[in-house]
Amino acid sequence: MLRTDSELWLIIQNFNINCFSSEILGAIENVIQDIVTSLARNKAPVLNLVNRSDWGNIQFKDSVGLQMISHYTTRKIKSDCPKSALKFALMLKILSVIYKMVQNNTYATKRDIYYSDTLLFGSQSVVDNIVNDISCMLKIPRRSLHILSTTKGCIAGNLSYTEEDGIKVNCTCSATAVVVPSNVQGIRNVITDAKFILIVEKDATFQRLLDDDFCNKLSPCIMITGKGVPDLNTRLLVRKLWDTCHIPIFTLMDADPHGIEIMCIYKYGSVSMSFEAHHLTVPAIRWLGLLPSDIERLNIRKDALIPLTKQDQNKLASMQKRPYMACQPMWKKEMEIMAASKMKAEIQALTSLSSDYLSRVYLPSKLQFGGWI
Template sequence: MAEQFSEHKLHRYGAVLVILHVTPTFFFFNISSQEVLTRIENVILGVVTSLSKDEAPVLVLPNRSSWANVSFDSAVGLQMSSGNSVTTIRSDCPSSVTKFAHILKILSIIYKLIQSNSYATKRDIYYKDPQLFGSQRNVDFIVDDISCMLKVPRRTLHVLATSKGLISGDLCYLEEDGTRVDCHSSSIAVAVSSNVGGIKNIVSSAKFVMIVEKDATFQSLLDDDFCTKLCPCIMITGKGVPDVNSRLMVRKLWDTLHIPIFALVDADPHGTHLSRSMSFEAHSLTVPSVMWLGLLPSDLWRLKVPEDTLIPLTKRDESKLNSLLKRPYLTDQPEWQREMEVMQQSKVKAELQSLTAIAPDFLTSIYLPNKLRYGGWV
């Protein structure tokens, strides 16, 4: 769908084509439950074999934090395509023995879930042994490590994430248990499903999907009935950093509806940040293209946003921005790179709320309608 929008047209009307959140050969996506069980058994067999030889068992994981394992593909975005850089978890090393125990414990829980065809949230897993795990964060991180180690999408592990996202607009669907969900209400959003994979019978006349970074902006658009005033559309927010279910939902809508996906984020380094940590599951967590609709750094000067609403970049912001500009995939994203360079040169950032300094309803009545109409999307 995105191919019909040229980069020139996108930039001219104030949108930048980007690939958000980042394996063709790294992952198997139509994997059976039996195959997942077999892969877990092979891991345990390796541990037992090492013990039988009086050797300390070792687990080897692809390093999700290394750019050496990440490449750019125009059809997917950032993807983990190799295991050039690995992390070794040793059972005889004080710094990793706890993580080794965490992995084996969670593998045993996952094995039982798959065998019984039941599901659990990451929160459920944490409360099975909070003293062992220490924190919810440890469980979250290890579940992702296991998914990467076994080279399977996390949903095939029967582990669900608790949703924090909200969705609203021209959309109806059925949950796996047959519950009908209607997202048309102009005043109340619906929580994103905890089991996006089970959603079926999606019905929508939406012209586009808009990802809204902040809940406050999402609620403002909801209050202004944005989804019906301009044209039928769908809005979704992850309330800051998007959770896995929100990202899965966006991908589900892309696969089903084949309509443009826009991102509405603050003009700051964190709003434009692309995550590599989940690149190992890029095919299920990303869409091939997302259009960065705003707030663009260039918009601040084009619209003459009042200077007293602009925020100087902090040292941390500048460090983040410098890091982003050095990332290897930028050669494939020249317009996005130029926007970041504008931010770097101006040394200021801005929140979407800064547009209210121009007019209280500027975002919903002027900014978004103009970008979408002149861009030819509505």
């Protein structure tokens, strides 16, 4: 019997999913087996977790970003220690939830897990951290554990694709954007004529560019916003578009330490998620604006600027020492300009020049004359 390409694709996907599901179940069973073995020997069970916040477990490679080293240090979560017994129990609880979902091919968000027993977990952040610890411990991507992330990012522009369930999505620029899919891994048939991708830090700026029809005025492009610090799905989508389209990717951030930090997450990744760097980072990303040097170059009014707080200054000094700054001398120079001026600026500061300066002058001139670093 002849089958369509879609049917064949689904058969292959189901086969791969079944094989990987067995691998996940086996990994969890190994953890439980170690616990049972310890109990049988009258020993208190222990879980060994990578210290995901330790820069000593991180190495920098300019082709990947921040990635976890193979000889990482671990910390012990002991079942008989008052300080860690609760976390030990919560990890087993979430492992059991994951095991059942993989068995039944069902899914839940981290928020679903938290609200299944709020008194037990205490806070959403506890669930978030444990899920990431489990993912790192099992060496299995979080999205493969049948735990979905709540998506907050949006995308618009010259792009269409098919979601895993066969729904076709058209992101053609209009008054509203499309929410980043919850299963980025499952999208296929990506089609675009875009010449570049623009990552916008803030939703307000993203919406303003959308209203100005920026995606079509200069040249076809794709715009993405993570609405601040990007969620996992937004980062996965940026990486997928880079792997699929191989077109330039630029960032438009506030000229402040927080904006630079967000840009570095897209480009080089974060310490806490360094174990998934190969799936999340895009080292080819370039910094388009707002550059600290633009503030003086464009003669932006002083009353449109904001003084750096002590916390800003400390973050800036810390970031200048990060390993990836050694291969980004221009970035370091921009950060030195900010540190010397002790001032920061939001993208909205450009409206002091004119209400549509960003879309009419700033971005077109930057893109046409190579004003990125």
